[in-house]
Structure formats: C-alpha cells, structure tokens
Amino acid sequence: MQFFLASPDYNQTHFNLTKIRVHLSNGVAEIYEQHQDLLGKIINNVVDIETTLENKLEKVKYLVQDGVFVVSSKISILSNIEKSETSVYIYAKRIKELNPKNSVDEIAKEYQIKKDLLDKEELKTEPIGILSNSKIYVLRQEVEFLEKAVSLLKSMKA
Structure with missing residues (x-):
C-alpha cells in the first residue's frame, strides 16, 4: 500500500x-x-x-x-x-x-509565539470586527493546531 x-x-x-x-x-x-x-x-x-x-x-x-x-x-x-x-x-x-523525538518545548514555544500574536491582534481589532478578521481566524487555527500537537506529544511521552 x-x-x-x-x-x-x-x-x-x-x-x-x-x-x-x-x-x-x-x-x-x-x-x-x-x-x-x-x-x-x-x-x-x-x-x-x-x-x-x-x-x-x-x-x-x-x-x-x-x-x-x-x-x-x-x-x-x-x-x-x-x-x-x-x-x-x-x-x-x-x-x-x-514522534517521541519531537521536542515538546520547541512546539510549545511556537505555540506561545502564535498565541501572543493572536492576543495582540485581538487587542488591536474592534470587538465587532474580530469574527470577520481573516488574520485572527488564521492565527486561531494555528494556535488550536499547535495546542493539540503539544497535548498529543505530552501524552505520547507520558
């Protein structure tokens, strides 16, 4: 296959x-x-x-x-x-x-960088515009993805 x-x-x-x-x-x-x-x-x-x-x-x-x-x-x-x-x-x-060789810290660092960018972008944007802002939407998806990656890696190593 x-x-x-x-x-x-x-x-x-x-x-x-x-x-x-x-x-x-x-x-x-x-x-x-x-x-x-x-x-x-x-x-x-x-x-x-x-x-x-x-x-x-x-x-x-x-x-x-x-x-x-x-x-x-x-x-x-x-x-x-x-x-x-x-x-x-x-x-x-x-x-x-x-895989267990992946560094949880490295992915957690990438997650934190994206999370900080998302927080800054949300603060800059009017509350009514948050839902329609494409940059915020993409950053949210990246943050959720990296958060899940960190969680799965931690569970693999435990």
Whole structure:
C-alpha cells in the first residue's frame, strides 16, 4: 500500500504500508490493502500509519489540520500483470509529524509565539470586527493546531 501526505509546506511518501488509521470527526477509518475507494474529511485530527520492515513493526503518527483523504485502488501500469494496489492520499492545510523525538518545548514555544500574536491582534481589532478578521481566524487555527500537537506529544511521552 502506498501513502502520500502533502500540505503547502510538507510532503511525505511511504510505501509497503500494512495499515493506515485515520481519525475523523465522526469516527475512525482503518485502511488496509485492497480497501474500497473512499473519500473523507479529516478535521484537525490524527493519522497513524504502520509498516513492517525487517520483521519489525514501525508506527508513525501525524497531526493534520483540515485535511481530506482519498483511498484509491488502481491497476498498475508498470507491469504486464494486472495487479491492483491501494493508495492513500492526504492533503491538508498543515501537518506535523508526532514522534517521541519531537521536542515538546520547541512546539510549545511556537505555540506561545502564535498565541501572543493572536492576543495582540485581538487587542488591536474592534470587538465587532474580530469574527470577520481573516488574520485572527488564521492565527486561531494555528494556535488550536499547535495546542493539540503539544497535548498529543505530552501524552505520547507520558
């Protein structure tokens, strides 16, 4: 199974995966080889992938913001034998790989910088204009995303 993960500033590809687990707003979808074609929306949630390399199970976790995923079975054109292969494509506004090697302090610092920017922007803006201000909207989304990343990393390390 193939896995393609992309955002405006992040791109990742994995091959020979055994399972992809996508956390959606209305439940969890587990994708295996030969899965039916599927389309869904991921709302600021988690994607887990698993692969077996040299008899060792490896897991990678990603946090995605406003992502969509597509599961597609296709016929391979690279060989004479028709064999179907399952591919999963995820496109998101923002992606953060979550693993124990990530520094919680580094992401917490980034969170604090964005939070301070949001607070300053909200103070500068008239109360009636806060809801329609696109800069505040984007900053709020970034703050929520980073807050969730910090929370997930802390729970992984505990």
